[in-house]
Amino acid sequence: MKISDFVPQIKADAKVQKAKAKTAAGSASTAASEMDTVRLSASSVDVQKMKMIIQDTPPVRMDRVQALKQQIENGDYQVDPYRVADKMLMNLLAEGPLSGQ
16 A cells, blocks of 8 residues: 555645745845745645655565464464553553643
8 A cells, every 4th residue: 555545746846946936036135135935734744744754664574474474374373462461551651641632
């Protein structure tokens, strides 16, 4: 599944180039006193955040995935419920009381 299937492509570079062209077309005196500004939409900011998360996500270890699939098919895969519960509690405590608000 590709994220691009769900998120429209954003052409921020083209928007920046248009903004710069408009500023350059203005008079020299006003161009020197004005600053270029770029405003990104909320969806554009979300897309950038998703890209950063994807870049920080480690690649899939297919050898490990295949080994786990084989264990599940053979009935050899065992889940330690205490270990799962410990990890869930540690993640919950690491998030802090105000992170969900």
